[in-house]
Amino acid sequence: MIALVALDMAGTTIDDGGAVYRALQHSVEEAGATVAADDLQRWMGTDKVEAITNLLRLGGVDPAGDLVASTFDAFRAHLRQAYHDEPPVALPGVADAIADLRARGIKVALTTGFSDDVAEPLLDSLGWTAGDGPDHTVDAVITTSDVPAGRPAPYMIFRAMEACGAHDVRSVLVAGDTVVDVQSGRNAGAVAVGVLTGKVDRATLAAEDHDYILDSVADIPTVLTQR
Structure with missing residues (x-):
């Protein structure tokens, strides 16, 4: 689970x-x-x-x-x-998918190759916040400021587990649009998912050791229902 x-x-x-x-x-x-x-x-x-x-x-x-x-x-x-x-916006269906996951009791963390000083204004521009409870968008945000090395090292995933109280890496799903996102998920021992909403094509992501290649994060709740 x-x-x-x-x-x-x-x-x-x-x-x-x-x-x-x-x-x-x-x-x-x-x-x-x-x-x-x-x-x-x-x-x-x-x-x-x-x-x-x-x-x-x-x-x-x-x-x-x-x-x-x-x-x-x-x-x-x-x-x-x-x-x-050109202010950033949430990708289609993502906010609903995150809300769906959290409503099921699944914690959601954001991880990024940005440091705090880049990530925080980006999240502020969207009005996204991190913390416990339905008033927040996600449960935690982990940046490269929080870890000794970024992707493909698994440290941001482990830090997210710590922040969210997850104890078993096999209960963690990691998703991202780049090769190093998929690699970091696999390096952590988590479920590794590539999504096609970025600049990387399906063949490139599929060449990595992965569990799923999805069109979007919006598809994750359906995948979890089928697991």
Whole structure:
């Protein structure tokens, strides 16, 4: 029986119009690196400082000195402007699915490759809150600020379990729209689910060790009913 569902944010529960992809690419390119599409895809969903460091190196730029920090600042500025110009919205059916899961007594946590200072304004813009009871959208929000390493490490999932009182990783379902989302779920020993609401196609997600590939998080309540 599933006791906790841990969901990625941008591209999985939240439609940001691809702003994270664009902000990451633009910031790294402004630092002088060439960003290959496959490299960008590989590092999406990971901790953004780690992503920037690796994309700089892969793009022919030495990530030395304060370059990573300044590039991360540029990433945040690009993302802040993008969210101002085109505010993010919940993906169709996601809010209802989360409410359905919580009404069944299943805890719901959001996990993200963002740090607190990026994730919190995003959630505020949606009016989403975390805490016990029906007045909140989800039970917990876990960011890279809470863990020693982001995806594909499983630490955010374990932190979500701690925050939500889940004791058995086999009772946890993890869903996300990137390869590292699926990998982190499997690395944790949880039910690993890829969703197709992001930029990654079915074949790419299905190539990972997974339990389900779904069109959307909105399909999770139906899947759990059938388990």
